[in-house]
Amino acid sequence: MKRMVLTVVASFLASVALAQQPAPPAEGVAAKPAHAGHAPPACADPRPECSATATPAFARDGKLWLAFAVGRTVYAASSRDNGKSFAPATAVFAAPDGVVDSNGEARPKIVPLADGSLLVSYTTRPDKVMMGTVFLARSTDGGKSFSPPQPLLSEGGQRFETFVVAPKGRVYAAWLDKTNLLKAKAEGRPFAGSGVAFGWSDNGGASFEGKKILMDHACECCRVFGALDRDGLPVFVWRHVFDGEVRDHYAAKLSADGARLAGGRVSDDDWAVNSCPHHGPSLTIDAAGAWHVVWFTKGKKRSGLFYAASRDGGKSFSEPEKFGDDARAPSHAAVLAAKGRLHRVWKEFDGEATTIAAQVSADGGKNWSAPRAVAATADASDHPLLIERKGAVYLSWLTRKEGYRLIALPREAAKSAALDRKRP
Amino acid sequence: MTTRARALVLAALLLLAPQAAQALEFKPYGRGAFAQLRKEHADRPLIAHFWSVTCPPCLAELPEWAKLLRERKGVDVVFVNVDPDGDRARAAMRIEKAGLAGAAHYAFADDFAERLYYEVDTSWRGEMPFTALVAPDGGIVAVTGAIDDPLIAGWLEKRGKSAP
Numbered sequence: 001m002k003r004m005v006l007t008v009v010a011s012f013l014a015s016v017a018l019a020q021q022p023a024p025p026a027e028g029v030a031a032k033p034a035h036a037g038h039a040p041p042a043c044a045d046p047r048p049e050c051s052a053t054a055t056p057a058f059a060r061d062g063k064l065w066l067a068f069a070v071g072r073t074v075y076a077a078s079s080r081d082n083g084k085s086f087a088p089a090t091a092v093f094a095a096p097d098g099v100v101d102s103n104g105e106a107r108p109k110i111v112p113l114a115d116g117s118l119l120v121s122y123t124t125r126p127d128k129v130m131m132g133t134v135f136l137a138r139s140t141d142g143g144k145s146f147s148p149p150q151p152l153l154s155e156g157g158q159r160f161e162t163f164v165v166a167p168k169g170r171v172y173a174a175w176l177d178k179t180n181l182l183k184a185k186a187e188g189r190p191f192a193g194s195g196v197a198f199g200w201s202d203n204g205g206a207s208f209e210g211k212k213i214l215m216d217h218a219c220e221c222c223r224v225f226g227a228l229d230r231d232g233l234p235v236f237v238w239r240h241v242f243d244g245e246v247r248d249h250y251a252a253k254l255s256a257d258g259a260r261l262a263g264g265r266v267s268d269d270d271w272a273v274n275s276c277p278h279h280g281p282s283l284t285i286d287a288a289g290a291w292h293v294v295w296f297t298k299g300k301k302r303s304g305l306f307y308a309a310s311r312d313g314g315k316s317f318s319e320p321e322k323f324g325d326d327a328r329a330p331s332h333a334a335v336l337a338a339k340g341r342l343h344r345v346w347k348e349f350d351g352e353a354t355t356i357a358a359q360v361s362a363d364g365g366k367n368w369s370a371p372r373a374v375a376a377t378a379d380a381s382d383h384p385l386l387i388e389r390k391g392a393v394y395l396s397w398l399t400r401k402e403g404y405r406l407i408a409l410p411r412e413a414a415k416s417a418a419l420d421r422k423r424p
Numbered sequence: 425m426t427t428r429a430r431a432l433v434l435a436a437l438l439l440l441a442p443q444a445a446q447a448l449e450f451k452p453y454g455r456g457a458f459a460q461l462r463k464e465h466a467d468r469p470l471i472a473h474f475w476s477v478t479c480p481p482c483l484a485e486l487p488e489w490a491k492l493l494r495e496r497k498g499v500d501v502v503f504v505n506v507d508p509d510g511d512r513a514r515a516a517m518r519i520e521k522a523g524l525a526g527a528a529h530y531a532f533a534d535d536f537a538e539r540l541y542y543e544v545d546t547s548w549r550g551e552m553p554f555t556a557l558v559a560p561d562g563g564i565v566a567v568t569g570a571i572d573d574p575l576i577a578g579w580l581e582k583r584g585k586s587a588p
Contacts, residue, residue: 106478125514127514273569274569274570274572276553277551278479279549296549351539379536
């Protein structure tokens with residue numbers, strides 16, 4: 001009886017909540033008509049534009065796939081025309097309660113594999129549980145349906161998963177793992193940040209082997225970013241917590257046996273802060289094997305967006321080069337190498353509009369074209385991401401007002417492109 | 425909503441007592457909110473503290489903020505939760521647990537986050553915790569990081585004493 005009453009009460013509450021959803025907040029500093037120009041409530045349809053983030057990947061057949069979450073449901077959707085239109089999305093999973101991570105840093109991901117199968121990942125944080133759990137689901141029917149999601153690990157607490165697919169099909173995974181933090185807490189020991197953990201799958205993500213924390217004390221709230229090196233091994237970069245709460249970056253390659261990391265500190269920015277920057281790095285590796293990293297810092301030694309490269313497998317990095325206009329709050333940079341070019345993009349905000357600025361380098365990052373605005377919006381937007389297909393690099397960007405956009409980035413600086421047009 | 429419906433909701437909330445943390449009220453914080461807050465607290469020292477449930481340092485220091493609230497009279501403090509709606513119940517739970525249920529709470533009601541950050545401090549990109557110390561004369565000190573930052577203690581020394 002009591003149970004029934006509770007159910008009735010719960011459904012009544014739910015209906016009240018639903019009925020009230022469109023109503024504006026009753027009071028508060030932003031509830032006045034003067035601020036009526038606010039973003040409308042997020043839509044609830046299973047479309048990318050109803051999500052805060054959409055993570056892209058190209059499949060071998062040229063289809064563009066997006067993974068995204070609307071509310072607590074994770075979706076995958078594909079496009080045959082580079083993101084102009086999408087087939088109806090497939091629901092991968094609907095979380096019964098809590099939250100599915102869907103923000104710039106932590107977000108659902110999709111990995112199309114060579115055999116045509118798809119691997120989708122996402123992180124849930126159920127009610128009353130402070131830890132995240134990473135789930136994986138596979139599709140072997142071209143995204144029509146997905147297997148019941150399986151947790152990557154069922155204990156500890158994991159977030160910020162990322163994947164790198166090796167040429168022979170091995171799927172490497174990296175994530176931030178709170179297992180050692182929990183252990184330390186239970187023993188009353190202080191512990192900074194999270195562990196960085198790795199594993200790999202030789203069956204398209206159905207199961208992962210060698211899951212292990214290889215380094216402790218990564219910053220616990222910034223994305224980990226991976227890229228494939230020339231030798232088929234994955235390299236990852238993350239914000240690390242060095243001694244004295246210094247949150248600078250570290251990049252390392254996973255060994256062939258998956259048991260060791262080899263790399264080094266990207267830069268000594270000296271950002272000593274007990275905070276969550278929510279602002280992770282990006283990494284790409286070019287055909288010559290150089291590791292290119294972009295990141296954000298507010299360190300004592302430098303502040304803003306920076307770029308550096310390592311040509312010795314992470315043992316040393318070039319002097320950080322500043323980019324972005326500090327007067328326009330530059331943030332969330334991405335970098336990608338393809339076909340002899342290095343592209344980087346980032347957000348800038350002038351108080352009204354967010355712009356994606358882009359630069360290209362034809363000499364491995366030594367010289368860059370003048371920054372060019374490639375897209376803009378005057379409302380909420382996702383981080384800018386870069387993806388590549390057949391040597392062409394695209395900006396992938398989801399914005400509240402304009403929806404999803406995939407924008408091809410020119411291989412040449414604007415000036416030389418103009419010159420090209422004059423040629424016969 | 426009718427009175428009867430209100431009574432029913434109240435009864436329902438009481439029945440669901442363990443989740444009562446959700447009853448905590450967050451005022452919406454949108455575009456222009458920071459300027460509005462400054463106006464509302466003009467001539468008084470104001471601390472606007474921004475925090476997130478996905479930020480362990482933020483959670484760890486919430487009880488410290490409760491302590492500060494108990495000790496410091498004459499300084500207005502408002503808390504702004506920056507999480508999306510889905511995390512609000514969790515945020516309310518954390519507030520209750522830290523003993524901050526009686527404080528003034530706002531929550532991001534607009535996902536154009538960079539704009540909300542920019543309105544507080546043009547160099548703020550969303551690092552948490554983040555605290556804006558607003559002096560009675562309007563001068564702002566922005567602090568990225570934890571409450572034990574010497575900037576906060578120093579500001580409180582001055583503002584606390586000069587406050588009525």
